[in-house]
Amino acid sequence: MERSIDTMQPVISAENISLTFQTADGPVHALKNVSLTINQGDFVSFIGPSGCGKTTFLRAIAALETPTAGTLSVAGMTPDQARRRRAYGYVFQAPGLYPWRTIAGNISLPLEIMGFARPDRQQRIARVLDLVDLAGFGGKYPWQLSGGMQQRASIARALAFDADILLMDEPFGALDEIVRDRLNEALLDLWKKTGKTIGFVTHSIPEAVYLSTKIVVMSPRPGRITRVIDSPLPRDRPLEIRDTPEFIALAQQVREGLREGHSYD
Amino acid sequence: MTEAVARGNGGVNPTLRALPILTVLLAIVVVWYGAAVWMNAPWVRDQAARAETTLTTGDLIRQTLTLERPVLPAPHQVAAGLWEGIAGQKITSKRSLVWHGWVTLSATLAGFAIGTVAGILLAVGIVHNRAMDQSVMPWAVASQTVPILAIAPMVIVVFASMGVTGLLPKAIIAAWLSFFPVLVGMVKGLRTPDAMQLDLMHSWNASRAQQFWRLRLPSSLPYLFASLKVAIAAALVGTIVGELPAGATAGLGARLLSGSYYGQTVQIWSALFAAAILAAVLVMLIGALERLTLRRMGLAR
Ligand SMILES: Nc1ncnc2c1ncn2[C@@H]1O[C@H](COP(=O)(O)OP(=O)(O)OP(=O)(O)O)[C@@H](O)[C@H]1O
Ligand SMILES: [Mg+2]
Numbered sequence: 330m331e332r333s334i335d336t337m338q339p340v341i342s343a344e345n346i347s348l349t350f351q352t353a354d355g356p357v358h359a360l361k362n363v364s365l366t367i368n369q370g371d372f373v374s375f376i377g378p379s380g381c382g383k384t385t386f387l388r389a390i391a392a393l394e395t396p397t398a399g400t401l402s403v404a405g406m407t408p409d410q411a412r413r414r415r416a417y418g419y420v421f422q423a424p425g426l427y428p429w430r431t432i433a434g435n436i437s438l439p440l441e442i443m444g445f446a447r448p449d450r451q452q453r454i455a456r457v458l459d460l461v462d463l464a465g466f467g468g469k470y471p472w473q474l475s476g477g478m479q480q481r482a483s484i485a486r487a488l489a490f491d492a493d494i495l496l497m498d499e500p501f502g503a504l505d506e507i508v509r510d511r512l513n514e515a516l517l518d519l520w521k522k523t524g525k526t527i528g529f530v531t532h533s534i535p536e537a538v539y540l541s542t543k544i545v546v547m548s549p550r551p552g553r554i555t556r557v558i559d560s561p562l563p564r565d566r567p568l569e570i571r572d573t574p575e576f577i578a579l580a581q582q583v584r585e586g587l588r589e590g591h592s593y594d
Numbered sequence: 595m596t597e598a599v600a601r602g603n604g605g606v607n608p609t610l611r612a613l614p615i616l617t618v619l620l621a622i623v624v625v626w627y628g629a630a631v632w633m634n635a636p637w638v639r640d641q642a643a644r645a646e647t648t649l650t651t652g653d654l655i656r657q658t659l660t661l662e663r664p665v666l667p668a669p670h671q672v673a674a675g676l677w678e679g680i681a682g683q684k685i686t687s688k689r690s691l692v693w694h695g696w697v698t699l700s701a702t703l704a705g706f707a708i709g710t711v712a713g714i715l716l717a718v719g720i721v722h723n724r725a726m727d728q729s730v731m732p733w734a735v736a737s738q739t740v741p742i743l744a745i746a747p748m749v750i751v752v753f754a755s756m757g758v759t760g761l762l763p764k765a766i767i768a769a770w771l772s773f774f775p776v777l778v779g780m781v782k783g784l785r786t787p788d789a790m791q792l793d794l795m796h797s798w799n800a801s802r803a804q805q806f807w808r809l810r811l812p813s814s815l816p817y818l819f820a821s822l823k824v825a826i827a828a829a830l831v832g833t834i835v836g837e838l839p840a841g842a843t844a845g846l847g848a849r850l851l852s853g854s855y856y857g858q859t860v861q862i863w864s865a866l867f868a869a870a871i872l873a874a875v876l877v878m879l880i881g882a883l884e885r886l887t888l889r890r891m892g893l894a895r
Binding site: 412419421425428429438439443471472490 | 790794795800893
């Protein structure tokens with residue numbers, strides 16, 4: 330599944346976008362003059378202190394917010410056109426599964442909404458359950474599953490309809506280190522198998538470095554990008570890669586980027 | 595499904611749970627007997643004075659509890675009246691509480707159905723349409739501030755002038771009272787899905803109808819059931835009030851009224867208790883339906 334550089338097409342391109350929220354206490358500049366290009370098949374992590382606009386940027390890509398200035402295009406369309414074409418699988422920090430539907434029923438939900446035929450639905454549900462390592466849990470209800478399993482189910486739901494772009498906003502934020510490691514591995518595996526473009530928000534430097542082909546460091550007030558780091562790490566990444574000098578150097582770079590935006594002081 | 599059992603409210607011995615209820619019931623009965631003696635005593639003393647007989651305390655108590663038209667009938671008199679009204683008559687008889695109860699129940703259920711449908715439809719409109727959101731609620735609130743006792747006779751008279759009597763006018767009054775809790779509960783319920791759930795729907799490009807049937811409606815059911823319990827009790831009150839205006843001869847309300855015309859306090863209290871029992875049964879039925887549905891949906895709290 331190695332891709333050569335020249336087949337990579339830019340899918341998401343942001344040019345000088347700004348996004349200002351008008352609030353009761355005056356305008357909040359969530360994003361200011363942000364430019365970024367994301368290629369087909371990239372795994373892009375967004376990292377930065379709280380309030381720097383990571384969520385806002387992801388939501389703007391998914392057409393859940395509209396930039397107040399600049400142009401944002403997704404596969405040559407506006408984000409909203411891309412949304413109508415069902416280009417996005419969005420994963421939130423909380424699983425947000427319907428308690429009245431089984432896991433399979435939850436994964437089936439977007440498929441029903443998009444009008445997939447029943448046999449096709451069943452096939453897809455089985456496939457994505459397998460992909461997130463939940464085969465055999467389709468008939469269970471969300472409350473019968475652990476938090477980590479629920480989060481995997483919500484990822485399966487986002488994968489089921491084969492959106493080209495997977496956007497994940499701190500999907501593993503609420504999970505413990507060990508579960509997180511496992512899910513990170515599973516996510517990388519899944520990314521290699523499907524070749525999707527992934528946008529991933531995290532607060533963890535090791536997580537960002539481990540997963541990404543591109544790490545975007547942001548800083549707040551106003552929200553902007555301070556550094557874009559292209560990862561030299563290979564696409565095949567065992568967990569042990571985190572002990573290599575390349576990995577540690579990369580993590581160091583990210584940490585410097587964060588400090589540059591005088592973030593955690 | 596052993597987990598389902600573990601989540602339930604099992605484990606408490608039913609007789610133990612009934613104990614507090616029985617205690618309260620006993621206290622009420624005791625107080626009631628006391629009040630009956632106390633309130634009926636003046637009349638009994640009066641009678642005795644007129645007949646120039648003297649009463650022992652025992653006589654006084656016995657007589658206060660067995661009057662034919664007591665100011666306050668004793669519990670056993672009401673119980674006997676109830677039993678007589680329910681079991682002592684053919685159920686087609688005009689003196690049967692079953693028959694009167696059925697007249698009231700049918701209008702209550704019809705009004706409840708109308709009110710529930712109206713409440714849900716208005717709530718759907720309010721949640722989906724900005725103009726309705728801003729305009730309907732004040733009117734709905736206003737409708738409930740008008741005393742039902744003033745509205746009811748007008749409704750009855752207007753319908754009667756059009757030649758419509760019986761169930762429908764009473765059902766309208768019942769619906770008038772019962773749509774409101776459903777409306778308030780459903781507006782709240784249809785708005786419970788959080789921003790994340792709605793964003794997900796949006797990212798899947800779901801239509802409003804899909805959003806409604808698959809997300810808003812199921813999430814609103816706990817609220818719907820809570821308001822249905824209020825609504826059915828309100829519908830019963832509305833129906834009984836609708837039976838009070840002159841001319842009504844059927845229904846628990848008419849029974850109350852004719853009892854008060856003729857000073858038949860036992861009849862009044864029997865009708866009152868019949869209404870209370872009816873209300874309790876209806877609310878319990880909805881409660882059972884609620885538990886069943888919400889448990890099946892994994893929404894039970
Ligand atoms: N709907 C909104 N209305 C007003 N202000 C908002 C809204 N959403 C976000 N903001 C503001 O925009 C800024 C960026 O918020 P955003 O949620 O994108 O930050 P974030 O980087 O995701 O932070 P975190 O790491 O805490 O999730 C913050 O100052 C926030 O208060
Ligand atoms: Mg965020």
